[in-house]
Amino acid sequence: MKIAIDGTAASGKGTLARSLAKKLGFDYLDTGLLYRSVALNAKKQGITDFELDVEKDISSNTNMSKLNRIASLLKLPLIDEPDLREQEISLLAAKIANLPKVRNILLEKQRLFANQPPSKMGVVLDGRDIGTVIIPEANFKFFIDAKPEIRAKRRYAELKKLNKAVSEQSILDDINKRDTSDWTRQTAPLKRLPNAFFIDSTSLNADEVLQIALNYING
Ligand code: DC
Numbered sequence: 001m002k003i004a005i006d007g008t009a010a011s012g013k014g015t016l017a018r019s020l021a022k023k024l025g026f027d028y029l030d031t032g033l034l035y036r037s038v039a040l041n042a043k044k045q046g047i048t049d050f051e052l053d054v055e056k057d058i059s060s061n062t063n064m065s066k067l068n069r070i071a072s073l074l075k076l077p078l079i080d081e082p083d084l085r086e087q088e089i090s091l092l093a094a095k096i097a098n099l100p101k102v103r104n105i106l107l108e109k110q111r112l113f114a115n116q117p118p119s120k121m122g123v124v125l126d127g128r129d130i131g132t133v134i135i136p137e138a139n140f141k142f143f144i145d146a147k148p149e150i151r152a153k154r155r156y157a158e159l160k161k162l163n164k165a166v167s168e169q170s171i172l173d174d175i176n177k178r179d180t181s182d183w184t185r186q187t188a189p190l191k192r193l194p195n196a197f198f199i200d201s202t203s204l205n206a207d208e209v210l211q212i213a214l215n216y217i218n219g
Helices: 013-024 032-044 054-060 062-073 087-096 100-115 130-134 148-161 168-184 206-217
Strands: 002-007 027-030 123-127 140-145 197-200
Touching: 002 013, 002 130, 013 027, 013 123, 013 140, 013 206, 027 100, 032 062, 032 087, 032 100, 062 100, 087 168, 100 123, 100 130, 123 130, 130 140, 140 206, 148 168, 197 206
Parallel strands: 002 123, 002 140, 027 123, 140 197
Antiparallel strands: none
16 A cells, blocks of 8 residues: 655655554655755765756766766665754755656655565555655555645744754745745656645644545545
């Protein structure tokens, strides 16, 4: 059994995916972690920004071959460390997510995990292109969204708990930037498929979202 969950940044898709996997005894893959890990490793190798002219980069920029190599070397499962959640890494990951070659390398790893989950029971994957590209054959597809202001408020509350010094406005600005990048990139953009069950989590808490998803799965 394969469950695909796509949606906007900080919409609650990760929370839903994790709790669905726990409830059903399935394996869970947060695919955003792959892009974040490439970004963090890139930063460690001194790549903090790069030219986004994809054609030019592929032929001339050594950063591209470094990024491809970093992506190739990633091994699942990945550990969700706090460094991966830094704002700088979020923005670099969003930029890296535009690179077709990197996406292709990560696609293979995600499909392998979906087809051979460690538990052999089933998988829940969450990201931006799960139902459209990674596992279009998924048994159930979800699309989660919420108003940007609400997503920023929730992310701000999470970061405040971790004593991170960020303003709600800067989080909202980042969310808007990442939305634009996710919806408009050329390769595997975020798309709301007609066959994906849509949940607007603007006025729902995590338990309510989980219950709605379980009701849908149980018919
Ligand atoms: O879900 P997240 O915010 O942790 O994702 C980090 C970045 O990776 C985000 O900018 C979009 C990108 N991403 C993607 O392009 N495709 C995925 N399947 C998952 C994430």
